Amino acid sequence: MKIDHPAATDRRVDERAAVDPATFAAEVASRSTPIILRGQVAHWLSVAAAAGGDESIARYLATLGDGGRPLEILIADPEQRGRFFYRGEALEGFNFHRQHAPLGALLGELLKLATLSAGECHTLYANAATAPEHLPGWSAANSLDLPLGDATPRLWIGNATQTATHFDESSNLACVVAGQRRFTVFPPDQVGNLYIGPLDRTMAGPPASMVDPLAPDLDRYPRYADALDHALVADLGPGDALFMPAIWWHHVQSFGTLNVLCNYWWTVDAGASPFHALVHALMAVRDRPAAERAGWRAWFDHYIFDDEAGAAAAHLPPAAQGVLGPASADRTERIRNYLLTTLARR
Incomplete structure (x- = not known):
């Protein structure tokens, strides 16, 4: 039109x-x-x-x-x-x-x-x-x-x-x-x-x-x-x-x-917000020394951006994969509890 x-x-x-x-x-x-x-x-x-x-x-x-x-x-x-x-x-x-x-x-x-x-x-x-x-x-x-x-x-x-x-x-x-x-x-x-x-x-x-x-x-x-x-x-x-x-x-x-x-x-998954994860990374990652940031970039690439099929945890027994396991309600709850416990100690 x-x-x-x-x-x-x-x-x-x-x-x-x-x-x-x-x-x-x-x-x-x-x-x-x-x-x-x-x-x-x-x-x-x-x-x-x-x-x-x-x-x-x-x-x-x-x-x-x-x-x-x-x-x-x-x-x-x-x-x-x-x-x-x-x-x-x-x-x-x-x-x-x-x-x-x-x-x-x-x-x-x-x-x-x-x-x-x-x-x-x-x-x-x-x-x-x-x-x-x-x-x-x-x-x-x-x-x-x-x-x-x-x-x-x-x-x-x-x-x-x-x-x-x-x-x-x-x-x-x-x-x-x-x-x-x-x-x-x-x-x-x-x-x-x-x-x-x-x-x-x-x-x-x-x-x-x-x-x-x-x-x-x-x-x-x-x-x-x-x-x-x-x-x-x-x-x-x-x-x-x-x-x-x-x-x-x-x-x-x-x-x-x-x-x-x-x-x-x-949305397919209305759980955690990628935007909120970005804001947390501003505090946790952005202000690190350049060499550390480069190291953490490798972590993000390995576990997040290059791991669509979950290959990063394939060497672990399923019961031991924990937060690295396949997406599920149980994994979401496990990650949420881990973060809440960790952040509460800061």
């Missing part, structure tokens, strides 16, 4: 028509690169309601939110141009504030803001609102028959926004209900070219790139030019879905005065 805004690159994400559950499992969920599924959720009642305009989708959503908990809403002043980000050169805070409000209040305010010019319009964004808690009627009326495990549908409702380039640790299926969305995506190996912000003080969970893709400062962030050489763009309209594998970086633009997206995060 065509969005009337310049894109960062002409390179596009692959796309195909909607798929059935078996095809999704065999040909989509195992992909290592994103793909657009055109019309995947075109049958949803919410998409039909969105075709009637802002007031139509607002009325429809209001019927699904009766009895739901208030939503957390991000609010930014008009001068931020819809970009949720840090505030100031010292990153001393954020350029938005948070407020909780019922779904009906959010929808009413979005309809009011739709009558204002862009320069007068605050940006409102309810992000990752879990459907069971906030829109109790959503799942029954807008079901998805794809094999996504026990993934929870989450709603993203707002006006024209841009979400800073970030990653998710889980695979993601993002389904557009109302408005248009543009995802600019980067492979995981571009982390060094994206100039990532603080790891432990973030806007909404994962760390984000410091570069504004709509106005990149290449004097300050020169390696971002290399990241753009690997970027892909996905333009989505109502009914379309985007599959993104875990750890792909993505910047998201939302267009329109009332836009809605429903996404699903799911």
